[in-house]
Structures are given as C-alpha cells and as structure tokens.
Amino acid sequence: MDITRRSAVMIGAVGLTVTTLGALSATSLSTGVAQGLSTPSATIEAAIDAFTGGAAVAGGAIGITAPQIAEDGNIVPLSVEAPGAKRLAIFGDNNPVPKMATFQFGRLSADRQVATRIRLARTQHVIVVAEMADGSFQRAEAKIDVVVGGCGA
Amino acid sequence: MAQGVKPRVKMPKSAAAGDVITIKTIISHRMESGFRPDPDNEGSTIPRSIIHRFTADFNGENVIDVALEPTISLNPYFQFDAVVPESGRFTFTWYDDDGSVYTAAKTIDVV
Numbered sequence: 001m002d003i004t005r006r007s008a009v010m011i012g013a014v015g016l017t018v019t020t021l022g023a024l025s026a027t028s029l030s031t032g033v034a035q036g037l038s039t040p041s042a043t044i045e046a047a048i049d050a051f052t053g054g055a056a057v058a059g060g061a062i063g064i065t066a067p068q069i070a071e072d073g074n075i076v077p078l079s080v081e082a083p084g085a086k087r088l089a090i091f092g093d094n095n096p097v098p099k100m101a102t103f104q105f106g107r108l109s110a111d112r113q114v115a116t117r118i119r120l121a122r123t124q125h126v127i128v129v130a131e132m133a134d135g136s137f138q139r140a141e142a143k144i145d146v147v148v149g150g151c152g153a
Numbered sequence: 154m155a156q157g158v159k160p161r162v163k164m165p166k167s168a169a170a171g172d173v174i175t176i177k178t179i180i181s182h183r184m185e186s187g188f189r190p191d192p193d194n195e196g197s198t199i200p201r202s203i204i205h206r207f208t209a210d211f212n213g214e215n216v217i218d219v220a221l222e223p224t225i226s227l228n229p230y231f232q233f234d235a236v237v238p239e240s241g242r243f244t245f246t247w248y249d250d251d252g253s254v255y256t257a258a259k260t261i262d263v264v
Contacts, residue, residue: 110236
C-alpha cells in the first residue's frame, strides 16, 4: 500500500505535533515558540518535498539503524540500508534545520549502505528518504531520545 | 586552509574481483555549525565553517558523493561499501566552506 508523503510525515510527526499543541494551549503563543532550535512540521515537510519533488513516499524497503537513546546529541551514530537506491537524504524533525546529509550513489556503490554520525539538538525523529532506481521514493524513520542536546543548544 | 585538518581512510589493500569492500573515512574538522552562540558577541552566533561535501571515486568513477549539512558531527565519519571490479586507486576528497580541498588516496590490488 502506498503511503503518501503527507500521511507518512504526519504519522511520524504526531508525537511532535501533540506536544506543541499542548504547549500552545496552556501558555501564550509567544512563550510556546520561545524554545527555538526546533523545526516546525511544515518545514520538515517542505524539506522532504524539496528532495522528492513532491512525489509519494512509501515505506518498507529501506532501513535505519540508530540508538533508541543518545547520551550525547553531539555524536549520534546512525546507519541506513537502502538497497537499490540512487540517492538518500537524512532529515531530523527537531533540529535547527531539518536536512542533515544527502548521498548520491554511483554504479560501484554496492549495497547502498552508509553509516555516519549526526548532531541532534533534542529528542526527535530521524527520517531517511531514498530515491530508488525506478524513480520511486521510500522512507524509514527512527525516534531517538536525546539526553544532552547537540547543535550548540 | 583550516588548521589541523587531517583525513584518514581505512580499507583493505587487496580483494578478489567483484568483491564488496567496506571503506571507513574520517577527517578531523570541528564542523562549526553556525548555531553556537558567540560568547563575545551577544545575540549572534559563531559563523558556520564546515566540510560541506565528501566524494569517493574509484579509477575516476564516482562511488559516493555526500552533501554535508551543519548537523553532521565533528570529525565527519562515513562508512560505506564499494564493489571492486579490478585493481586501482580510490581517491577521497573533502571540500571545506573556506575553499580548502583535502584529499586522500588508497590503492587496492585485485588478486
């Protein structure tokens, strides 16, 4: 079943949205957005759209390996397995800017597996989106609890 | 050229034709994100200065091309796979915001 990009991001962002709405209703609007260094859900949707050109994004074909709890948000190990992908992008939904890296794979790139280390300002969902060989898009996501935030927060 | 920037690459020296090898790369770079408040300048941040691109090529053909954003950790690390069709040379290139370009190269023998 195809999950459209919109519903896939909504499913992923539900946790963030519920928390934000709770804060807004309890306090004035200005205090609710005082925290800074956080990505509103509209911005992450726009960032993913910029990568996919607005195409539908399905789930299930790519994987992400990341710790459930990151002690230090400055160095969070992450690996992505995207067999058959041409391009890959990593996003976070609660960082100062959503996009973290984009990978372009050449013919000799074997399994399209890549590992790196990222900065996370606070607990958030890391979302990876891959453009597959046939031009379709796949996504996977992981929620990472961050104990001490990175990004100079 | 930024100070003390040193690339390191770890990969096998030989392989059979068609083998998939794992390549680990790291470069010492502070990856100043541009988000950290400047202690000497209230209200502004320390300007961004990062490695923004990393590429790996084999015998001139691109294997992986990475665009890095400020949220990649300091000392950017990438581990990835490559299939090795024949003996040759991997070249690795890192591009710094300040215009510097750092390179490393490793040869591999197909036995």
